[in-house]
Amino acid sequence: METITVKTSKTYDVVIGDGFFDDAGAMIRKVVGGQVAAIVSDKNVFTLYGKRLIDSLEKDAYQVSKFIITPGENSKNTETFLRLVEFLAAEKLSRCDVVIALGGGVPGDIAGFAASSYMRGTHFVQIPTSLLAMVDSSVGGKTGVNLTLGKNLLGAFYQPNLVLCDVSLLSTLPEEVFADGMAEVIKYGVIADKSLFEPTPLAEIINKCIKIKRDIVTKDEFESGERKLLNFGHTVGHAIEKLSDYKVSHGHAVAIGMVVETRAAVSMGLCDKSCLNDLLDVLQENKLPIQTTYSAKDLADVCLSDKKRDADSITMVFPEKTGKCILKEISVSELEAIITEGLM
Ligand SMILES: NC(=O)c1ccc[n+]([C@@H]2O[C@H](COP(=O)([O-])OP(=O)(O)OC[C@H]3O[C@@H](n4cnc5c(N)ncnc54)[C@H](O)[C@@H]3O)[C@@H](O)[C@H]2O)c1
Numbered sequence: 001m002e003t004i005t006v007k008t009s010k011t012y013d014v015v016i017g018d019g020f021f022d023d024a025g026a027m028i029r030k031v032v033g034g035q036v037a038a039i040v041s042d043k044n045v046f047t048l049y050g051k052r053l054i055d056s057l058e059k060d061a062y063q064v065s066k067f068i069i070t071p072g073e074n075s076k077n078t079e080t081f082l083r084l085v086e087f088l089a090a091e092k093l094s095r096c097d098v099v100i101a102l103g104g105g106v107p108g109d110i111a112g113f114a115a116s117s118y119m120r121g122t123h124f125v126q127i128p129t130s131l132l133a134m135v136d137s138s139v140g141g142k143t144g145v146n147l148t149l150g151k152n153l154l155g156a157f158y159q160p161n162l163v164l165c166d167v168s169l170l171s172t173l174p175e176e177v178f179a180d181g182m183a184e185v186i187k188y189g190v191i192a193d194k195s196l197f198e199p200t201p202l203a204e205i206i207n208k209c210i211k212i213k214r215d216i217v218t219k220d221e222f223e224s225g226e227r228k229l230l231n232f233g234h235t236v237g238h239a240i241e242k243l244s245d246y247k248v249s250h251g252h253a254v255a256i257g258m259v260v261e262t263r264a265a266v267s268m269g270l271c272d273k274s275c276l277n278d279l280l281d282v283l284q285e286n287k288l289p290i291q292t293t294y295s296a297k298d299l300a301d302v303c304l305s306d307k308k309r310d311a312d313s314i315t316m317v318f319p320e321k322t323g324k325c326i327l328k329e330i331s332v333s334e335l336e337a338i339i340t341e342g343l344m
């Protein structure tokens, strides 16, 4: 078992190990205490792991309640969020109690946002069960839901009190969902550590990615600069998700987004063609998509309703080489042409 400590507005531990899930109750009690534990999960994950978590929490004297959502990105909306906070109130959760996200990035983002705003903040624990949630969404404190106009438009920065990553929970992950997580792993490879392109044992991958994220968010918790690097592939990726009405999953959309943004970087002379070729190879090895049929105009229009936009510019992330990216301000008028280059 390894512990990575994240020092942000809250200092908290991310515990990574294999097979400690049944001790979650005791580990949570030690960090946050409280009487009521509200589990937020989706139906797939809860069916697989819900009973074990309830048993473990009850063993440590928690009174457990559960809020189960329909799996998938379409649940990540204001309606689910409002139902959840009303549920917490009905369960008489107090600020000393704890909200526990058990699942992938969708339950994690919704539960985190509820924990941030219910009574102006309750304790919050993440138990990620997807690779994507382990390497990315459970750490760093971004929480939120989608609005009709775009992804993650309503949310808060709210760090968890504890993150428990038990890699044994990944054994039930469908292949395609595993690939979604690999898209974010490859993202870390491009922005910070080329060695992530090589075959690496799972626990080591998770370890490396969380350390990269820890280093970035401790320097820039509220994304005024360096943290934007983590959005590599996401400007175009979010647009693809939105245009597909979330039928294209987050990781798959980010994979295509990384290709488009890297190809654009090559055409702007920011990086070498080999960087694009290496990216295409590693994405295909991981059965991830590399192209889209959406037009540059449609993609650009959605990007411009994205929250990452300032008045007349948008910050994009471009590779210089595998392992190093830069931030570049793009004027709104240039964006469509840049995406056009990226789609060629
Ligand atoms: N907050 C952040 O910093 C951050 C970072 C990256 C992504 N995200 C968000 O995360 C979301 C994507 O996360 P995701 O890919 O985990 O999606 P998800 O939570 O929808 O999970 C994907 C699917 O896998 C299933 N699943 C999860 N764990 C399982 C397991 N152990 N066994 C079997 N099935 C399992 C789920 O039921 C679901 O059907 C997006 O909304 C994205 O915007 C947030």
Ligand SMILES: [Zn+2]
Pocket (backbone or CB within 6 Å): 136, 184, 234, 250, 254
């Ligand atoms: Zn992402």
